[in-house]
Amino acid sequence: MTKRRILWISVPIAMVVIGIGVLTYFWNLLSPYWAAEQQAATYVLDHTPLDRLESYSVFTAAGVEDVFRGEDGFGRTWYAFYVPAMRRAFVLPSTAxxxxxxxxxxxxxxxxxxxxxxxxxxxxxxxxxxxxxxxxxxxxxxxxxxxxxxxxxxxxxxxxxxxxxxxxxx
CATH class of the missing domain: 3.10.450.40 (Nuclear Transport Factor 2; Chain: A,)
Incomplete structure (x- = not known):
């Protein structure tokens, strides 16, 4: 093999390895932040009328809480407020x-x-x-x-x- 061929083969392989390393680094850096939202969404889907989530926001005036808007199985829209400190959700129909x-x-x-x-x-x-x-x-x-x-x-x-x-x- 010539040096040129070795270079053309090794550079793309090195770039892929570096890219995977960078993605792994950022995934590990950001995944703890996603875990809290995922836990809140799972709780809301399991313990409230909501079957599908449409939007998400954070409310911090009374301590941190996750606010979801979504629909139940009949197409009615609800708001669900998940309070992590209590591990509890409160719901209101959007019409209210x-x-x-x-x-x-x-x-x-x-x-x-x-x-x-x-x-x-x-x-x-x-x-x-x-x-x-x-x-x-x-x-x-x-x-x-x-x-x-x-x-x-x-x-x-x-x-x-x-x-x-x-x-x-x-």
Missing amino acids: VLPADEVEKRAAARGLEVQSITLGYVVSDEGAPSWAKSGTAVYEVMGRSNGRLAFLYFNATTGQLLWQDALVRS
Whole structure:
């Protein structure tokens, strides 16, 4: 064999070996992050009416929780809120949840320049306010009000403002 032929054979083999090594490295680096979401999705599919998941988001206002939207076997849409700390899921039919654009209008009416809207669930505990004693689905609306970063929390089923927080001017 000539040197040129050896080079043409060994370079692609070396590139494949390096590529496999890089993919393995990133797979091992990222797989622990996927495990939590996979566990949450499996729990929701096994313990709620949902048979098929359509969307996923994370809600962090009341501790980290996984929020899924999906359908049951009859085609009805549901929201499932998985709370990892409790290893429990709470569900609401989507018909009981106000559309995000309705909540955006309510936040804008209060003078908030809306930047994001996130749906989540506030789990009841002993120190919970009276409105949250049985647990409540909420919309967290983040935006700017008078130059301050502000957060408004609306009941996701009634649209009632539950509480608000404003950070110092930034």
